[in-house]
Amino acid sequence: MEKILIAKKVLSENDRIAARLREALGATLAVNLISSPGSGKTSLLEKTLEMLPHGTRAAVLTGDLQTDNDARRLARYGYPVRQITTAGACHLDARMIENHWFSEPLDILFIENVGNLVCPTSYDLGEDAKIVVFSVTEGEDKPLKYPGIFRKAELMILNKLDLLPYVPFDRALAIENARRIHPGIEVIETSCNTGAGLGQWLAWLAGRAQNKRSAIQGEVEHALVAP
């Protein structure tokens, strides 16, 4: 019981900081990428940074238990990147994000969570959308076994499509399983090796960023005309 109360306290403290981050983001789109270790989040981000339209103000926060390998990989694309080393913790939390905050104005903030399909699910980082990355080598039953993240994610990226010929993986069943857990989940199928689906992913990001800017603009205009 005591354990549950403490867990609730930790989460509500996290939620308070996340609300502050959401406010600080303003019109910046923030996406929180969650997956198993090795499903290809960093490669996807590398391709994404490479393909972002010229002039996009983007930045990356990347979380790992140890090493700054990912930050070094991602820093080559000319965008600001910060590594968050959790020193053993199995997820990012809102305070870690706040402690690594970018002060410059951004269009998109990418948050690459620790590789873990379970624990990051419960932590709001102030993001606009959680995105689950799931690779075809992991088996089509994963949405049923790890329903929490598939329920919370707006978008599932089904990655490593180029490995389909070599693994027993039923794509249609994987998507059906994800939609049994979360009927409205969007799905984009990608391969960072062939480039399949990356255009669709970039368009998704651009659409979400535009929607957020419009919504914030609407709020500002509403505030200006409100009595």
Place this chain on the structure above:
Amino acid sequence: MEKILIAKKVLSENDRIAARLREALGATLAVNLISSPGSGKTSLLEKTLEMLPHGTRAAVLTGDLQTDNDARRLARYGYPVRQITTAGACHLDARMIENHWFSEPLDILFIENVGNLVCPTSYDLGEDAKIVVFSVTEGEDKPLKYPGIFRKAELMILNKLDLLPYVPFDRALAIENARRIHPGIEVIETSCNTGAGLGQWLAWLAGRAQNKRSAIQGEVEHALVAP
């Protein structure tokens, strides 16, 4: 601070139960398989059960957040199998093992942990050895990024060897990374599709089971002759 104290209390309670389980195991070899989701633990166990020498008394406890898919897959091989559904928890703990205990005498107990490279690392389940399963699709940097489990595991199974031609994965570097974290870690490379390495894995199990029986027998004989 309060959070840390509670975490310590939970772990020491876990350790007490794990000590009880270790006692109850007697001469039974218990192995705790830990990996990312989708690295092939269940397929490896299927092949293992298929190949166990006739007359081996084996059983499986398999953990998942949701579903009894794995237990159903594993039950086809004629050995007792119990599913532990953690209902959201990111690891097995000793109490879950105790609550699903097999009363029959066993030579080997396989414990398939929840797919997670972080949280299961801290929980002693009374096992003789933690084994980390790591597939070639996950990238050779995983031992550096998730050092905890590579430090604690006696054996690393490098799985899905048949996918090597299709992924950018440096086997030698992966093993070197694992040994930077844990110089004494044993390594067996396997493919459940081609059967590579499975004989070596079965021999490892047989050797460890034999060693444990001899050690326990030695203790019994020592106790009998002791004044």
